[in-house]
Structures are given as C-alpha cells and as structure tokens.
Amino acid sequence: MTLKGKTILITAAGQGMGAASAVACAQAGAKVIATDLSLQLLEKHQGIEGIEVRQLDVTDSDVIASLAASLPDLDGLFNCAGVVHHGTILDLTDADWEFALSLNVTSMMQMCRAFLPGLLRQSEKTGSASILNMSSMASSEKGFVQRTAYGATKAAVIGLTKAIAADFVQQNVRCNALCPGTVDTPSLQGRINAAADPIQAKRDFIARQPMGRLADVDDLTPTILHLLSDASRFVTGQTFLVDGGVTI
Numbered sequence: 414m415t416l417k418g419k420t421i422l423i424t425a426a427g428q429g430m431g432a433a434s435a436v437a438c439a440q441a442g443a444k445v446i447a448t449d450l451s452l453q454l455l456e457k458h459q460g461i462e463g464i465e466v467r468q469l470d471v472t473d474s475d476v477i478a479s480l481a482a483s484l485p486d487l488d489g490l491f492n493c494a495g496v497v498h499h500g501t502i503l504d505l506t507d508a509d510w511e512f513a514l515s516l517n518v519t520s521m522m523q524m525c526r527a528f529l530p531g532l533l534r535q536s537e538k539t540g541s542a543s544i545l546n547m548s549s550m551a552s553s554e555k556g557f558v559q560r561t562a563y564g565a566t567k568a569a570v571i572g573l574t575k576a577i578a579a580d581f582v583q584q585n586v587r588c589n590a591l592c593p594g595t596v597d598t599p600s601l602q603g604r605i606n607a608a609a610d611p612i613q614a615k616r617d618f619i620a621r622q623p624m625g626r627l628a629d630v631d632d633l634t635p636t637i638l639h640l641l642s643d644a645s646r647f648v649t650g651q652t653f654l655v656d657g658g659v660t661i
Contacts (some may be wrong), residue, residue, distance in 0.1 A: 414635075414642040417442030419488035421641060424471050424524065427454025429598035430547070431493040433630035434637050438489075439463035441638055446484065471520035477527045486531035489641040491545045492521040497604065498562035505561055517566035518573065521546055525577055529586065536585040545640050546574045548590040550656040567592075571652055578650030587649035589640050594656030595619075597627040623658035632657075 421438050425431035427449035435447040439461060448469035449455050455466040470476050471494045495517045498509050525544060536542035551557040552567035570590055577588040595601065595618050608614035619627055636655050639645050654660055 414638045414644045415442050416489075416638065416642055419641075420444045420446070420485055421489035421491065422446040422448065422484070422487055422528065423491045423493055424448050424469065424520075425494035426458070426466075427451050429600055430593070430596060430630055430633060430637075431491075432457065433634055434491055434493065435464055436461065437634040437638055438641065441642070443489070443641075448480075471524060472515050474523045474527075477523050481527040481531065484531075486535040487528055487542070488532075488535050488539065489543045489545070490524065490528050490532065491547075491637065491641065492524050493547045494520060495547055495567075496563075497560075497600065499559050499604065500561065501559060502561045504559075510562055513562040513566050514569075517563070518569045521570060522573060525573075525588075529577075529581070532586050533581070533584055540585055541643050541646050542586045543641050543645070544574075544577065544586065544588040545637065546570050546588070546590045548574070548592045548652065550592050550594050550654055550660055552592060554592055554652065554654060555660050574652070575650045582649055585646075587640075587645070589645070589649060590652045591633070591636065591640070592652050592654045592656065593633055594628050594654075594659050595622060596633060597629050601627070621659060622656075623661065626657070628655070628657060 421443045423435050426435040426447035435445050439445045445464045447458050447464050448467045450470050452468050458464045458466050498513050532542040548570040549567040551560045551564045553571050574588050574590040605611050605614045
C-alpha cells in the first residue's frame with residue numbers, strides 16, 4: 414500500500430482521524446497537503462517529512478477554488494471534515510440543519526468539484542486517482558438515537574460518493590466512502606465531556622461496540638491507506654464499514 418510519488422490532500426488534518434491519516438500517508442511515501450481551519454492545530458505537523466500544511470475553510474467555495482488553483486494535480490483527496498449534531502429532529506433548529514449540511518455534505522461536493530479536474534489529469538498520466546469521503550456507520554447503514562442531522566448528512570455523503578464514482582469510473586478516478594464506528598478522538602471526547610454524566614456517556618459509547626472497546630485512529634488508517642493507494646485500483650463506489658461489528 415505504498416503511496417510513494419503521490420500527492421494527497423486531507424481536510425480536517427489538525428486532529429483526530431485527519432491528523433492520523435496525514436502522518437500515515439506521509440509515512441507511506443506520499444507528499445501530504447494537510448489542511449485545517451485552525452493553523453494552531455496544524456502546528457503538530459511542522460517538521461514532519463512529507464507534510465505541508467495549509468489553512469483551509471472547507472465551507473468557503475472561493476477559498477477552495479483558490480487552493481486548488483495553487484496546488485499541483487492531486488493523486489488522492491481525503492474529505493475528512495465534519496460535525497456531529499446531537500439531538501432528535503425535535504431538537505434540530507434550521508441553523509443546526511444548515512450547518513450540518515454545509516460542513517458534512519456541501520463542503521465535500523465543493524472539494525470534489527474543485528479538485529476533480531486535476532485528479533482527472535493525473536489519472537490520465539498514471540492510470541489511477543482516488544477520492545475518499547468520510548461518512549459514518551450512522552448513515553444509510555444504521556440509525557442511531559440523537560443523530561438526526563448527522564445520520565441524514567452522512568447518508569448523503571454515500572449518495573454523493575456513488576454518483577461521483579459512476580460518473581468517472583471510466584476515467585480511472587475512484588471514489589469511496591469510509592464509515593467508521595465510534596473512534597476515540599478529540600471530537601468524541603468533547604461530546605463525552607459535554608454530557609450530564611461523562612463517565613456514563615463513555616460507558617454507553619463503549620457498550621454499543623460488540624468488540625467491547627472504542628476504535629482508535631490506528632484501527633482506521635490501514636483502510637484509508639488502502640483506498641488511497643493503487644492497491645484498491647479496482648474498487649470504486651463502495652462504503653467501507655470499520656465499526657467493530659456494530660452493524661452486524
């Protein structure tokens with residue numbers, strides 16, 4: 414699953430899965446463009462061989478277009494940015510819904526639209542280019558309580574992924590979706606800490622995993638590397654569940 418010679422852009426690379434993926438891709442030989450809204454979070458990547466950091470607001474289409482124009486053609490794009498809204502539909506305000514759609518779906522569409530021309534040029538040269546979109550087990554795969562906006566938007570990511578895959582399969586640009594289980598990241602810890610009883614909240618998250626533990630980022634990075642590498646060159650339009658058995 415070498416990524417030697419490939420240029421890969423990752424969003425939300427300042428922490429959690431995005432940060433772990435940036436390091437893993439660089440270790441596999443890629444030139445990684447690690448982007449995040451927060452330059453402070455990206456500081457952890459300074460000095461790591463193979464990683465270049467760029468500030469990026471993925472909800473701003475003009476900024477996305479400007480970044481795409483300034484970079485070389487990509488071999489891989491990992492759309493990792495997203496937000497988890499907690500609540501049922503009765504707790505969901507219009508503002509919450511619009512923000513979840515904007516960050517979880519529209520930003521991915523805009524990233525794919527801006528970088529696809531370069532991915533197509535690169536696939537013409539090399540025979541392979543890959544887009545990976547972050548979805549979730551909480552999507553069209555399974556419904557979860559208190560996840561109305563999140564589940565709906567992550568299901569939309571799967572639909573977007575399959576549509577892009579169908580449109581560009583004959584040009585060797587692949588597009589797949591990653592559907593993780595519950596991963597121990599700063600985002601999850603924030604939701605746990607915000608609960609009325611954080612200790613019980615953590616127990617509840619663990620209890621829904623049949624394997625009896627939360628995933629860590631290293632449980633996900635091998636699948637990410639596989640889908641961004643030429644090892645998956647005959648795979649497109651698929652959802653990859655890495656959920657510890659939750660959706661069995």
